[in-house]
Amino acid sequence: MAYKNVSYQSVAIKYGIIVGIVHIVYFLLMWALGLQEIVELSFFSAVFLIVGIIVAISRFKKIRDGKIQYFQGLGIGATTGAVSSIILAIFLMIFVSTVGQEYLYSLQTSYLFPESLSKLSLFLTTIVYGTIPGLFIAFIAMQWFKRPDHTMPERI
Incomplete structure (x- = not known):
């Protein structure tokens, strides 16, 4: 089968892009609803x-x-997290620089972020908040997937 040569990086990048786009859609939905x-x-x-x-x-x-x-499973998690968070971080920089300056202000007044939060620190924080959890999520998921008999159920 030709698929056996597929690298874990290519799968992780593909799903990282998908997750990044979903993050952006979710963010825009929250913005449209004023949330x-x-x-x-x-x-x-x-x-x-x-x-x-x-x-x-x-x-x-x-x-x-x-x-x-x-x-490979840990690499998929870290790469998926990194790719999706980089996509989201780039989008946030464009958003904050063009139409959403008040979003940065709301983050600065939140108790979850420091008052000195800048665009650069928002960019880096977004990447860190996606990459490190991606590794932890993969670590937990691999407890299931590392065994040959553990797979996802087939679609009904």
Whole structure:
């Protein structure tokens, strides 16, 4: 099968892009509904990252006929988290620089971020808040996926 040559990086990048786009859509939906001031709602987007990493690991394992190395799974999680958070961070820089300066102000007044939060620190924080949890999510998911008999259920 030609798919056996698929690298874990390519799968992780693909799902990282998908998760990044979902993050942006969620952010724009919150903005359209006037909910971006509630900073705590942005942490709900972690669900998108969790689902994206689990699906990416499952997909890679299926492509590789049920074989996945432990560090490949960790790499998928970290890469998916990094790619999605870089996409979101770039979008946030464009958003804050053009139409959403008040969003940065709302973050500065939130108890979750320092008052001195700048665009650069928002950019870096967004990347860190996606990459490190991605690694932890993959670590937890790999406890299930590392065994050959553990797979995601087939669609009904």
